[in-house]
Amino acid sequence: MVKYNTMENMICVAARQMEDGSSAAIGTGVPTAAGMLAQKLYAPNLLIFFEAGAAGPILPTMPVSVGDSRTTHHSLLASTMLDTMEAGQRGLLDYTFLGGAQIDKFGNLNSTMLGDDYHHPKVRFPGSGGANDLGSFCWKIMVVTPHAKKRFVEKVDFITTPGFLSGPGAREEAGLYKGTGPFRVITDLAILDYNNPKKRMQVVSLHEGVTLEQVKDNTGFELLVADKLEKTPPPTDEELRILREEIDPSGFIIGRG
Amino acid sequence: MVKYNTMENMICVAARQMEDGSSAAIGTGVPTAAGMLAQKLYAPNLLIFFEAGAAGPILPTMPVSVGDSRTTHHSLLASTMLDTMEAGQRGLLDYTFLGGAQIDKFGNLNSTMLGDDYHHPKVRFPGSGGANDLGSFCWKIMVVTPHAKKRFVEKVDFITTPGFLSGPGAREEAGLYKGTGPFRVITDLAILDYNNPKKRMQVVSLHEGVTLEQVKDNTGFELLVADKLEKTPPPTDEELRILREEIDPSGFIIGRG
Amino acid sequence: MEKLKVGKGELFMPYDADESRHFFKEKNKKLVNKLTTVPEAVEKYIPDGTYIAVGGFGGVRISTSVLHEILRQGKKNLGLSGHTSTHDCQILAAGECFDRCDIAYVIGLEARGLSRVSRKYFESGKVKFTEWTNAALAWRYKAAAMGVSYLPCRTMLGTDTFEQSAAKEVLCPFTGAKYAAVPALSPDVAMIHVHRCDVYGNCQIDGINISDADLAKASKHVIITAERIVPNEEIRRQPWATTIPAWCVDAVIQVPYGSFPGCMEKEYFSDEDHFALWLKKEKDPEEFKAFIKKYILDTKNFSEYLELCGGISRMNDLRFDELLVNPNTK
């Protein structure tokens, strides 16, 4: 068995979550690596959209920007930002991958600011970009993030992107589309989902060598646990080979793990 | 002096109405002939838009359709219908040329139906097409039409395209943009405008050999008369030469006069 | 505050965002070979009652072969979007194929005159209709393409066109300005003729696009006829030229001269003699019936129709017309 780091593990786990024949709006970094790996192994028909306007590329290497010319490489379409966003708004986009500085138990994400005064933030982050858009439109929100107490918080300082907001029914009440919302969270410790009536984050699978205690210790809110707790299979040799040789040979992303 | 027919006269008169450097959304037939003549003689910088999506063409010959490939001939833009319409909506289009089966004293136009029951028309016409759109968006509506009592009616059976609706202020009250509305009507007898406080159609210029009585007799509503009634200069030899030799050599339009 | 007006026209295709989103979620996104035949596509996607929309602009870049096949298969009770529907409307009216129509422009053939047959059909009481404008219908497609249930615009206001539409007045929440809200229109099937596409349905269109990019996105199913099928690699070489992507498309058929007698940018000009023949034949109901029988009902396919209309030699002439070339002068 080949050794692997946490970044490689997260990418491999993420790559296995996408159904073949589905579509995904992905960002640079981990999402692109996961999307490329998924296409090569599990979802050859995964249709990739980038928020700046490209769709259906044959990705030669990792883009640095969701708008750079890697995203249009041999793509089927090179269009507009609204073309991608409107495809999402009319229901065409299955998955999106998002991140953030904070996430709460309902999957709400903060990538805007830390502090309690919007106009005088302790720390200011970039803001939504397309995150709120894709998190509002896409059917299933995937989050890939390192697991840490300061990230997994009881209440995010700012809801940049909607998870289940205040709980079951809140998205629909807010005016968001039916059937959309947080789907899975993939961390360096576990796979989590929201597949319970409370729409709260729950552990469903522990990565190799990780204990439930460890996950709870790194989570800043009361974590639910699925009835049947699985073990995440570690990255296969093939996954790692493709990831290292074909997808990220320069270690741009996996070097951070 | 070269002889001319009524169609030729109307086209020449229409061509003289457009300011250089302005823009016009024009349809096939008389408007295109007038636009081409204007470009060649009076408004070399007239920017021509077609409602189906072309703009800034160098027209080689008369289009049959506002969407055919004559309209895109060496054009600056070949885009979408909404691109033209939205240019109009944001105020970019100065003139439009419209017609119809009926026109009333406020310049309201009917190209939809005759009769008093919408669902059971005595005669059904094509409907608005882009007429209502351009008549709503463009700053100045020009109408070129033969003068006849059955066309110039007290009340149109159906307001397809807004003139001044019920009179001064009615367009604005209806939600249409300020400063837009009927500008001139060019017939085989006269030039008419609405340049009075009542926003009612008035004769401003009589064509060669036409009397005011004749115009009134061919109008089905009480016609106002401008304080100073002009004489329309007849087509010049140069206008007629260009029209016959360069613009409509096959007599497609001028043959109908 | 004054009462906001509501058009009293019937809304033939109410838009349900959730239902529509679910449909697009389930729609195939895989790159599969979608080549088929015109009869199969019409058979499969256009049962009686289907609400259809035709791309192009009436006599420009229209899907004539699909329209003929609708007649041949005797489709009935279709709904029709009359977004400048000229020769397309003329063909469908000849077969009395539709019984409801959102009208922006029908019956007429622009500078060519009016179709008697279409006019009589619209005056017959056999067709229900609701009034719109070209821009209103284009924005209705646009709304559905955007995935929203309406768009605000400033057309139709104050007129009988509005009164007989199914639009509603709304006020801008920022400025208080009055707008006509037009409801999203998602046709069951759109038929669009393009210059070239690959077998997956990635299409390129030269010249004006009219409303076809929006129409393709708005429609539940899209039937593409193309002047020529090209390799997928050609599409990927210039992805910014893709105007309709594969994920909108259900059926792809190669139909050269497929817009005839309509115009096709840089390929062939409209056949004005043939348009005139239609209008002439319409003057006599019996002659018109025989004409439709001979040219459409009794032809096996579109190639046979083209042969009756002069075949390759005629197409050659129309190409000269399109390119403004006089073959008799050097």
Next chain:
Amino acid sequence: MEKLKVGKGELFMPYDADESRHFFKEKNKKLVNKLTTVPEAVEKYIPDGTYIAVGGFGGVRISTSVLHEILRQGKKNLGLSGHTSTHDCQILAAGECFDRCDIAYVIGLEARGLSRVSRKYFESGKVKFTEWTNAALAWRYKAAAMGVSYLPCRTMLGTDTFEQSAAKEVLCPFTGAKYAAVPALSPDVAMIHVHRCDVYGNCQIDGINISDADLAKASKHVIITAERIVPNEEIRRQPWATTIPAWCVDAVIQVPYGSFPGCMEKEYFSDEDHFALWLKKEKDPEEFKAFIKKYILDTKNFSEYLELCGGISRMNDLRFDELLVNPNTK
């Protein structure tokens, strides 16, 4: 009925349809030669206080030369549309040129990390800001391009992003569905870098358009920098490739490599070493000041900047990068 929510953010650029229509009515529509220089264009169209928007996507197809000149001329109190504003924001923050910003995405440089200088500037209290999303800002441009004062969309709802925006909830008059209404945004000036245009400003863009066609139509003034100026005939040969027409454009400047260090489809890839240099220099305020002085303030024009960054040889490498060609293998 529940009360509709209203975002409490400041609306920096209220849209007045009549004022806007009047402006576009008066705007020149003649084909006149608009060639000028970057300093003249900035001098003429960007006085202190102007609300600006940058085309492209932060580090992709941006108008770097114009941004540098804004710094060089020491512009202040600008308004900025933060529609994925990455390197553009970084440049303007270095000069503290703006004091209000509609934020969708700022401070960050996507996968490259965050700009310390930008972050500090946004945390300093010197900048007023209102929150949006990328799509919301793109639809705000779109609304202005359409000539309507708002558009409905289904983003931001339920979040603090909405709360800190200047959007308002509205209900669909047909379905009752709740939408976020976003107000039209008509920037005073847009600066857009394109592949080619003629002297009148008719532009072609290869690759993704992002929001630039809408932005050009929405903006009162448009400054175009182009990789190359082409004859008007080339534009007229393929008018369907025109993405920004002349009547939107006020100034045209030929600036080869004008998106450097950003990426330019099929021309050159982004210079990641140079982006890394910026981020490294930002770690030390004094070093950063010296860096900006040397590279921007003390350079006469963009060509001098390019020379400092490696000149033609470096541009050549970036072209190989863009085309995924390794010059060391045959």
